[in-house]
Amino acid sequence: xxxxFVGMPAFPxxxxxxxxxxxxxxxxxxxxGTIRAKRQRLVDELDASCSWEELRLAGAGVKxxxxxxxxxxxxxxxxxxxxxxxxxHWARDAAEANAVVAAIVKAHGVDEVVKVKSMVTQExxxxxxLAAEGIAAWETDLAELIVQLGDDLPSHILVPAIHRNxxxxxxxxLERMAAAGRPAPADLTxxxxxxxxxxxxxLREKFLRAxxxxxxxxxxxxxxxxxxxxxxxxxxxMCLTLPEVLVSVVGIEKVVPTFHDLDSLxxxxxxxxxxxxxNPYTSTWSGVTPGDGPQEVHVVLLDNGRTNALADEVGxxxxxxxxxxxxxNVCPVYERTGGHxxxxxxxxxxxxxxxxxxxxxxxxxxxxxxxxxxxxxGACFEAxxxxxxxxxxxxxxxxxxxxxxxxxxxxxxxxAFKGAAVALSDSRRLGLGERFTGLGLRIGRRFGASKxxxxxxxxxxxRESFRAWWRxxxxxxxxx
Amino acid sequence: MVEASKPARExxxxxxxxxxxxxxxGYAVPPSPxxxxxxxxxxxxxxxxxxxxxxxxxxxxxxxxAGVAAALPAGARVVVPAGLTVPVPGADEDAGFxxxxxxxxxxxxxxxxxxxxxxxxxxxDHGPGQGRRAISLVPDRHVCIVRxxxxxxxxxxxxxxxxxxxxxxxxxxxSATSDIELDRVEGVHGPRTLHVLxxx
Numbered sequence: 220x221x222x223x224f225v226g227m228p229a230f231p232x233x234x235x236x237x238x239x240x241x242x243x244x245x246x247x248x249x250x251x252g253t254i255r256a257k258r259q260r261l262v263d264e265l266d267a268s269c270s271w272e273e274l275r276l277a278g279a280g281v282k283x284x285x286x287x288x289x290x291x292x293x294x295x296x297x298x299x300x301x302x303x304x305x306x307x308h309w310a311r312d313a314a315e316a317n318a319v320v321a322a323i324v325k326a327h328g329v330d331e332v333v334k335v336k337s338m339v340t341q342e343x344x345x346x347x348x349l350a351a352e353g354i355a356a357w358e359t360d361l362a363e364l365i366v367q368l369g370d371d372l373p374s375h376i377l378v379p380a381i382h383r384n385x386x387x388x389x390x391x392x393l394e395r396m397a398a399a400g401r402p403a404p405a406d407l408t409x410x411x412x413x414x415x416x417x418x419x420x421x422l423r424e425k426f427l428r429a430x431x432x433x434x435x436x437x438x439x440x441x442x443x444x445x446x447x448x449x450x451x452x453x454x455x456x457m458c459l460t461l462p463e464v465l466v467s468v469v470g471i472e473k474v475v476p477t478f479h480d481l482d483s484l485x486x487x488x489x490x491x492x493x494x495x496x497x498n499p500y501t502s503t504w505s506g507v508t509p510g511d512g513p514q515e516v517h518v519v520l521l522d523n524g525r526t527n528a529l530a531d532e533v534g535x536x537x538x539x540x541x542x543x544x545x546x547x548n549v550c551p552v553y554e555r556t557g558g559h560x561x562x563x564x565x566x567x568x569x570x571x572x573x574x575x576x577x578x579x580x581x582x583x584x585x586x587x588x589x590x591x592x593x594x595x596x597g598a599c600f601e602a603x604x605x606x607x608x609x610x611x612x613x614x615x616x617x618x619x620x621x622x623x624x625x626x627x628x629x630x631x632x633x634x635a636f637k638g639a640a641v642a643l644s645d646s647r648r649l650g651l652g653e654r655f656t657g658l659g660l661r662i663g664r665r666f667g668a669s670k671x672x673x674x675x676x677x678x679x680x681x682r683e684s685f686r687a688w689w690r691x692x693x694x695x696x697x698x699x
Numbered sequence: 700m701v702e703a704s705k706p707a708r709e710x711x712x713x714x715x716x717x718x719x720x721x722x723x724x725g726y727a728v729p730p731s732p733x734x735x736x737x738x739x740x741x742x743x744x745x746x747x748x749x750x751x752x753x754x755x756x757x758x759x760x761x762x763x764x765a766g767v768a769a770a771l772p773a774g775a776r777v778v779v780p781a782g783l784t785v786p787v788p789g790a791d792e793d794a795g796f797x798x799x800x801x802x803x804x805x806x807x808x809x810x811x812x813x814x815x816x817x818x819x820x821x822x823x824d825h826g827p828g829q830g831r832r833a834i835s836l837v838p839d840r841h842v843c844i845v846r847x848x849x850x851x852x853x854x855x856x857x858x859x860x861x862x863x864x865x866x867x868x869x870x871x872x873x874s875a876t877s878d879i880e881l882d883r884v885e886g887v888h889g890p891r892t893l894h895v896l897x898x899x
Contacts, residue, residue, distance in 0.1 A: 250880060253882075268734040280727070290715040297708075311707045381881075411879040415879070443863035445863050452874055456836050479855075486854050497869065499872050500874070501868070503867040505866070511825055511833075522714065526711065526714035
């Protein structure tokens with residue numbers, strides 16, 4: 220039913236393929252350019268009235284205060300949710316979380332669920348797990364619907380179909396909607412308003428009949444047992460309100476200590492993600508409300524590698540992430556390769572640190588390649604609303620990847636640098652080396668360095684070395 | 700099911716404790732900054748709500764009933780919550796309608812709990828006059844009454860007024876999406892028209 224990231228090649232190979240796709244690069248440049256401008260306008264507006272940097276410090280502080288005392292806040296969250304009539308489940312990994320959700324759905328004897336866009340349920344492959352149990356999971360966010368109908372993979376945290384333009388979306392709707400329910404109108408145009416209207420008609424019958432809704436949560440308030448979902452289209456409200464049963468899968472890093480802590484986060488998130496002062500809809504609920512909304516509420520608290528990240532002193536800050544995707548939109552690497560090249564539901568700069576932190580390094584070449592998918596320019600850190608120093612974590616993860624591979628056959632790069640250390644440590648050796656640079660480059664290009672040069676330009680060797688030029692011109696004094 | 704998840708709970712909390720061994724639990728959160736005061740908060744609210752391409756009309760309390768009537772298309776089927784303080788002739792009061800029944804209504808009229816000027820946001824806490832979450836969601840037109848004295852400058856002013864035990868719906872303009880080429884389109888699953896009556 221849906222494609223998978225399993226078996227994706229390491230970043231350099233995937234990026235190379237993506238760079239050859241002119242349509243993809245055009246779509247991405249257009250979309251990221253638009254969103255960057257919108258975000259900047261609102262950041263400047265807020266900065267003129269108070270201080271964006273102080274707001275970032277406050278938001279980062281809230282998340283940090285939750286993380287450094289996570290055990291206490293999780294136990295408090297469990298207690299308040301339970302007191303509010305919700306049932307709390309704990310899941311160590313994806314399989315455990317999927318099994319909990321599937322069991323709840325089956326207990327109600329239904330074969331379909333409606334879903335709010337949720338990164339965490341993609342991370343654990345919930346749709347595939349439910350499909351294996353004969354349960355159809357309908358994605359209801361417009362971009363997720365495009366991805367699901369197109370048997371495609373998400374490529375952006377906020378706008379998973381960012382790699383598709385309007386003409387491609389029209390084709391997908393015309394060809395695929397009928398098999399999933401109400402067909403698209405035959406005269407469908409590629410106007411965004413017409414495409415959105417087609418999605419409204421297609422999904423409405425599903426919302427109205429759904430017995431079970433599935434969501435994630437943007438925030439979980441420990442003090443009050445309140446979950447928060449931030450969205451735009453109203454599909455979230457439909458899934459959170461109309462079904463009889465609601466199951467929310469929540470990563471343990473989503474907890475914030477108090478209701479008031481939502482202040483800075485609700486001001487930072489929409490400005491950073493969609494470039495709006497506020498997103499159209501934010502829903503909060505605290506367990507079961509008699510006579511309003513689902514009367515059976517479940518919350519699955521998920522680890523799935525988050526405690527690995529928590530144990531990493533440098534990487535721990537990645538758990539502050541509120542999934543706004545501002546770092547993707549400003550990243551020169553993401554803008555050119557798109558999200559699929561990262562081989563994960565978490566692409567871009569945050570994905571380049573989050574995946575190795577959650578999964579651990581040294582077991583999988585694809586994961587190990589991600590900390591290198593960056594030029595370390597630092598734009599991501601500047602854009603991050605919760606001040607995650609992504610470049611520092613990238614460098615630290617690179618060191619961990621190198622450490623994990625110590626002891627095996629050294630890579631060409633390591634040998635080259637070892638050779639450079641020998642040559643550069645002695646001026647006589649350096650002089651000798653320079654005389655053979657041109658020859659070395661030609662040989663290198665043909666053999667060992669081809670991996671290095673496949674993604675980088677190797678400059679032609681000058682006809683004369685600097686030191687030869689210095690001797691000939693007596694220090695640049697003449698004949699330069 | 701709860702029994703089976705016991706070991707997972709203990710193991711996760713154990714992992715968390717081990718991961719944070721030696722980390723100081725107290726962390727002083729810097730206060731979030733406040734925006735500079737604006738001279739007319741209610742006008743600011745009206746402007747910011749209109750920015751989302753919602754319809755915003757200001758009226759006096761005496762003119763409210765007429766304003767509500769004018770905001771509803773002729774012949775529209777209208778649902779209202781219990782406790783609405785404005786009479787809406789011909790409207791049905793919510794009697795726990797099913798989602799499918801609500802889908803047969805063209806419009807809903809509700810009051811609100813708080814208006815947030817800076818972000819142009821209306822918060823419903825679904826108390827009397829506001830109704831269940833479903834009634835302000837399924838009909839395609841939401842006529843929402845906000846009193847001027849309910850409008851506060853910014854998000855940090857709104858949070859202390861809200862009871863976290865109640866469900867909340869924060870509404871900033873009509874339902875919208877930017878999922879197609881990041882081009883904002885109003886009107887997806889929520890009400891496609893948001894008509895705000897701001898009562899002075």
